[in-house]
Amino acid sequence: MNKHDVIIIGGGSAGLGVALSESNNIQKSNNVKNRKILLLEKEKLSSKTSNSSLRIIHGGLRYLQKMDILRVIESLKAQDELLKAYPEHIEKLNCIMPLKKFGLKSKYPMICASILYNMISLLITGKSNGAHVGKIKNHKNNIDIINNKEEYALFWNDALLKNPLNFAKDLKFELIKKGIEIKENQHVLSVKKENDEFIVTSLSEIGEKQEFKCNYVVNTTGPWYSKIEESHDIKSENDEFKWCKAFNIILNERATFSEAIGVFGEDNRAFFIVPRDGYIAVGTWYVPFNGSLEDITPTNDELQAFANSFNKVNLNLKINKNNIREIEAGILPMKGIGSAGPTLYGLEKISVKDNYIKVLSTKYTTFLAQGRKVSKFIK
Numbered sequence: 415m416n417k418h419d420v421i422i423i424g425g426g427s428a429g430l431g432v433a434l435s436e437s438n439n440i441q442k443s444n445n446v447k448n449r450k451i452l453l454l455e456k457e458k459l460s461s462k463t464s465n466s467s468l469r470i471i472h473g474g475l476r477y478l479q480k481m482d483i484l485r486v487i488e489s490l491k492a493q494d495e496l497l498k499a500y501p502e503h504i505e506k507l508n509c510i511m512p513l514k515k516f517g518l519k520s521k522y523p524m525i526c527a528s529i530l531y532n533m534i535s536l537l538i539t540g541k542s543n544g545a546h547v548g549k550i551k552n553h554k555n556n557i558d559i560i561n562n563k564e565e566y567a568l569f570w571n572d573a574l575l576k577n578p579l580n581f582a583k584d585l586k587f588e589l590i591k592k593g594i595e596i597k598e599n600q601h602v603l604s605v606k607k608e609n610d611e612f613i614v615t616s617l618s619e620i621g622e623k624q625e626f627k628c629n630y631v632v633n634t635t636g637p638w639y640s641k642i643e644e645s646h647d648i649k650s651e652n653d654e655f656k657w658c659k660a661f662n663i664i665l666n667e668r669a670t671f672s673e674a675i676g677v678f679g680e681d682n683r684a685f686f687i688v689p690r691d692g693y694i695a696v697g698t699w700y701v702p703f704n705g706s707l708e709d710i711t712p713t714n715d716e717l718q719a720f721a722n723s724f725n726k727v728n729l730n731l732k733i734n735k736n737n738i739r740e741i742e743a744g745i746l747p748m749k750g751i752g753s754a755g756p757t758l759y760g761l762e763k764i765s766v767k768d769n770y771i772k773v774l775s776t777k778y779t780t781f782l783a784q785g786r787k788v789s790k791f792i793k
């Protein structure tokens with residue numbers, strides 16, 4: 415039976431983040447030089463939730479609303495690291511959010527927020543973000559879907575992942591070069607603990623069962639995590655997560671702009687409109703989920719609720735059943751339900767039990783830092 419030091423199960427952004435961190439540890443330290451690390455993925459790398467992301471690599475400006483400065487810092491660091499390390503996959507994204515007349519999202523609070531954000535950005539990345547408030551009509555590009563050009567808007571810079579599947583392909587080459595073994599189309603059936611070791615059983619594409627032994631297991635299979643936990647001693651006490659279905663709609667309309675546009679619907683639900691391969695992606699809508707993972711396609715009612723809320727926003731862009739090109743959905747852990755629908759966890763959930771590490775991610779943006787956090791539990 416093959417023996418590994420670490421087996422990572424799941425090759426979405428969470429699994430890739432752990433693999434990258436571990437690959438850097440192999441390179442860095444002589445005393446762990448011969449560690450064997452294997453990543454097993456049921457399908458293709460990043461083909462599930464990670465491929466349904468709206469692809470915004472958030473710099474955390476939104477967390478200023480709750481004065482969560484630590485999360486702003488964490489997001490700015492994560493964004494800066496990705497922009498520098500993978501410029502061919504992650505590019506700058508100009509963003510614009512039309513402001514309200516009154517309240518926290520109006521002109522003067524947003525001027526204060528942009529000054530603070532620029533200062534934090536300067537401290538963390540060495541550069542001001544360039545966030546500012548101005549009239550929409552004075553913006554260098556005419557964004558045709560915004561109706562009222564007399565309004566003020568907040569302008570800032572974020573980042574966009576061009577294509578999660580292409581990014582994963584390049585990460586795979588990087589990881590293989592650094593000594594990580596990667597097997598795709600390997601469906602892990604079970605993880606068992608026997609004495610001090612784990613036995614991981616998987617099924618290959620051609621129906622061949624394989625067993626692997628290892629000292630550490632990192633389970634990054636997201637909502638599927640409990641399906642592989644065979645023995646009782648690897649389940650953790652607080653395993654009762656609530657879930658939500660998150661989805662984006664890609665419209666048939668051509669994007670005539672290159673910016674992402676942030677707007678707020680009824681109940682203060684936030685929407686982002688993002689150019690996607692020449693078309694327009696709108697997201698993200700969240701609904702509580704307790705159905706079967708076999709079919710997570712949004713129902714007609716769920717699509718209608720998304721459209722109803724979005725269509726009330728003052729934009730020259732509407733969703734109707736005839737202009738939906740594609741829908742992308744994923745299941746994420748949720749904290750609870752607030753007035754604007756499901757609320758997500760601010761940070762990933764990492765649980766550790768006797769060298770069995772489970773990671774539930776809520777953001778693509780922070781996947782590298784998340785991988786490094788996991789590595790701290792691996793000796």
Ligand SMILES: Cc1cc2nc3c(=O)[nH]c(=O)nc-3n(C[C@H](O)[C@H](O)[C@H](O)COP(=O)(O)OP(=O)(O)OC[C@H]3O[C@@H](n4cnc5c(N)ncnc54)[C@H](O)[C@@H]3O)c2cc1C
Pocket residue numbers: 423424425426427428429454455456457458459460461462463464465466467468469470471472600601602603634635636638642660661662697698742743744745746774775776777778779780
């Ligand atoms: C609609 C939507 C929009 C989003 N937008 C953004 C955004 O704009 N910015 C952002 O930062 N984040 C965003 N997110 C969040 C982000 O996409 C996720 O947090 C992240 O991609 C989750 O990664 P993951 O690796 O945990 O999950 P996944 O990508 O689902 O990876 C889990 C992997 O495990 C594999 N697997 C499952 N069972 C097994 C098994 N038995 N054996 C082997 N492999 C198995 C699966 O095939 C899958 O590839 C969004 C999420 C959704 C759903």
